[in-house]
Amino acid sequence: MTAELPLKIALYTGKGASHSWIWFVDTLSSHGINTIEFITDTGDIAADVLVVSGGDPFALFSHIGKHGVSRIRSFIEKGGTYIGICAGTYFALRFHENPYPWLNLVDGEISNFAIEPPPNIRMPHKYLVKYRDGFVFHPVREAVTLEYNGYTIQAPLYGGPGILSANAEPLASYSQFTPKTMFLCGKEEARQALLGKRALITKKVSRGCLYLFGPHFEHPHFPDANRELIALLSKIPHRGYHVEPTGSQIKGNEKRTWIKEVKRWVSNGRLAAFGLQNYQWKIGEKMYDPERLAYFFQACFKLVSFLELQQSIRAIPDIPERARTLTLQVRNLGPDAAQAEILLEGIKTLTSDLYSLYFSTLQPPQLPRTP
Amino acid sequence: MELYTDLIAVVDLDAGEVEEVDIEEDFIEKNIGGACANNALLSQYPDSVILGTGVLTGTLFPGSALGVVTAKKNGTVCHSAFNWFSGPELKLSGFSFVVLKGKAENPVYLWLHDEIADIESTDLWGKNTWETTAYLREELGENRIQTLVIGEGGEKKSGAALLVNNYWGTDDRNGLAAVLGEKNVKAVAMRGMGEVEISEPEEFISAAEEVLTGLKSKIQKKGAPVEGLEAITQRFDACFNCPYACRNFVETGENEGVVIFERHLKDLMAHGLDVKKAAETLQTCYQLGVNPKYGKDPNALTTMGSQPAQPLEDKEGWYYTLGVCPILDQFGIDEEAAVRAITAGTGLEISADTLDDIVSRL
Structure with missing residues (x-):
């Protein structure tokens, strides 16, 4: 331990x-x-x-x-x-x-x-x-x-x-x-x-x-x-695992440009997700509705809003482009469950990546692994 | 700043760039909002078109649906109102005010959402207002998007141009749609999920409730029925947070209809049309984005020469500054309670006299 x-x-x-x-x-x-x-x-x-x-x-x-x-x-x-x-x-x-x-x-x-x-x-x-x-x-x-x-x-x-x-x-x-x-x-x-x-x-x-x-x-x-x-x-014992930070540190103009693009597309995706018609998609054995998709975009928006306020943040370069792609998918989404599944997996990955960046931005560097 | 979202978007159409400027407390203290604040911004950014919200726009205060568009036309500062859900949507997009300066090289629309102002080039020029709104909602994936659109009237810089809100005519009595046309701006689309903060919420809600109770006691009839249109009136609608459902949707054909703005209907009837023909013609006027005040032939109105400016009348300046619909004036809004709402909402010490003094500058 x-x-x-x-x-x-x-x-x-x-x-x-x-x-x-x-x-x-x-x-x-x-x-x-x-x-x-x-x-x-x-x-x-x-x-x-x-x-x-x-x-x-x-x-x-x-x-x-x-x-x-x-x-x-x-x-x-x-x-x-x-x-x-x-x-x-x-x-x-x-x-x-x-x-x-x-x-x-x-x-x-x-x-x-x-x-x-x-x-x-x-x-x-x-x-x-x-x-x-x-x-x-x-x-x-x-x-x-x-x-x-x-x-x-x-x-x-x-x-x-x-x-x-x-x-x-x-x-x-x-x-x-x-x-x-x-x-x-x-x-x-x-x-x-x-x-x-x-x-x-x-x-x-x-x-x-x-x-x-x-x-x-x-x-x-x-x-x-x-x-x-x-x-x-x-009560769970700690076994000494190190948490690696996600992304690379950015600040100044680089940060402003990156966050603006992410916010632009997450905002567009969020609004389009909230505007989806009352579809339901069966993915696996579970029924999904637009509210679930909107929930992910909402979580992303909240994280982006936090990162926007920080001087220096961790970032992953391709996130703006991925957010844009997902937004276009939401805008074109219809009743096709296969398309909904692609979107669902994409937005989950984006959400978890943004959470990782949020945690990495929050956390001070950890102590090195104890031999 | 309480009762406002944080930003002014200064849109440079020449450069295709947007600067976001924080709204300072001092600016609101000196100008309150709406038409008065637009005036101040127009002085700072001459030859611009200003879209602005009133201090109460988008709040729980009754009738707080109003937004104001301001520009100089033939040397005169002119104000026109838009309402429905556009005033609140503009504020909740994160931009309580928008300055449109310069001229886009090619047609554009402005997309305001979550503190982002995007200038998008478009091939919508030549489309009517209904097609434009439908396209924007489809393209951006959200049917609740509110639009301010120009039609053929605005594109041709007609003196009778009329700014259209989604599908229906606004009270654009000064043809400011033509000024947008001059700037190559086909539309402004707005959607936001922002919030406004209230300095003293309980006092604010108490004042708003007082006004609402007073209005409800005086609003006797359901909607605003128009004599001769009863049989084809499908429903009465109200703008955002308004107790008076003055907007009647009238069927003009199979699956077609128009939301009546009473003044426009009366203008057409004054030109000799019977009430049903006037309703049908009104629909075409809105599609083309022209004001029937100047004639009964919508197509002819798209190429009309310059018209004299129509100044604000009676108490309109007060309503245009607060962001409250002046149609409610007929029921007698409790002005003292309105001032209390502004004070409680903003946390600023604003008296009725101060407000009147600021409004008198219009």
Whole structure:
């Protein structure tokens, strides 16, 4: 363990990752944790923690494949910590007798899998995901109450599981619905599916550990849940990974020209994304809407606005051109899901690059790696 | 500066460059905003066209939709108003004022968004105002973009040129569309997601609510129906944050219609057209960007000679400075509450007398 170096977090943002990783980054950053590296494959995870957040586990697996899964296993066995949230939890949980070859490191059963799910009453596109002979169904969305460490907190649920049993230690369970809970099936069926079921579990595997969340503790509108997430992260041992700065330092006219061009195209992209018609695109097994795209552009705009105010910043030369290309793609986007997927992956990369530049601009140089 | 977004865009059309100038508190204290501030900018940048927002434009103050375009025509400083959502959109684009100086070598449009002012060359010259707005919204990918556009009238520098806001005529009583035409500026497109800060929010909202309550108690009818057009009036619309839905959309054919600006309709009727024919003709006037005050033949209006300047009337200068629609004057706005809103919003000590004194300079 190298005490001088902070906790380093590898956050998966590749195919299959939705937009909720932005919540994770913003929440950690607001608590002073800026040592986050964004990864789009799992080949070589040089970090203390790997986070796989919300999205589509089918798309994730189709991208990283068996090799990627094996690398994640190896990462955990060698002492790494895996944090799964929502899709990242399904990915790590073996909840079917004939599972897809995902991570499957925790054996368990989930309460929201059924051959015949309860009838859906709203948001049909968010309700069901086919899995083998049955369906994973999502009984509620938005804020639910959890029992955690002997008291209650609220966190939102956007498709995460209720865990019936698992060969893992339970840390939190679903205890109540809230006035903001949105029911996608009947209340009684939702109650049966979720209340009393586990919402967060942990398991040691070899030298490493997994934390699997159903709800999004990282959502920035839920400060109590955020604090618990940060407290949990604070217990993870630091293994001495160095965070390399991204981009090169620029200032003066060079900085002004670069930031102006980035802002120009991010602004154009943001406005066009907010102006998209009410399309929906099926990418992998998940439905995406224009709001998701706009969310990424909004995050980019916020980061650019921060960088604009700094005297000296880190920059990547080709970002203005990439932002321009993405803007033109938004302006021409129609109902074609293939085009939407290209755009989604592009804007995710741009967003994570801008976050990396933001962190690199913020951070003082770190101490050299301790031998 | 509270109640404003931060910047003045000084657009040099000759050089194709934009300078962003911070709005100083002293400038607002001396000029308040809207027509008065435009006047000051015109003195600083002679022979320019100034687009400006009032101190209350784009706020919660009722009727705060007004923007003002100012330029010198035949030696006289002239002001014309635009509203709908363009005033607020201009302010929220990050530029509370825009100075257009010089002349572009070839036709351009100006695209204002998120504190960025882009000068874009265009082949839209020759397109009517409807085609231009539709093209810009499609090209820039956002239907909520607000446009100020010139049509054939402005391109030909007609004395009857009329500035068009999206698809509908503004109160451009001085043909300032022709001045934009002289500068080779086909359109200004605006969209922004900026914010204005308020110095004392509770006091500001209280004053705005007081004015709104007063107006609502006096606005008796739904919309502003025009006698003879009731059967083809599809809906009544209001501009940004206005309690009086005076804009009636009238069907003029299958899938076609026009938003009536009452003064323009009456002008056409005064030229001898019946009310339905006047509504149809108004649509053509707006497409060509010409003002029906000067005649009933839209095509003839595109080549009209110079017309005398139309000065601001009665309390218009006061409204044009605040950024509030003067049509509301008929209901009697509580001026004392309006001054309180300006003081609370800006944090500046501005009395009714100071405001009147500044407005009197127009």
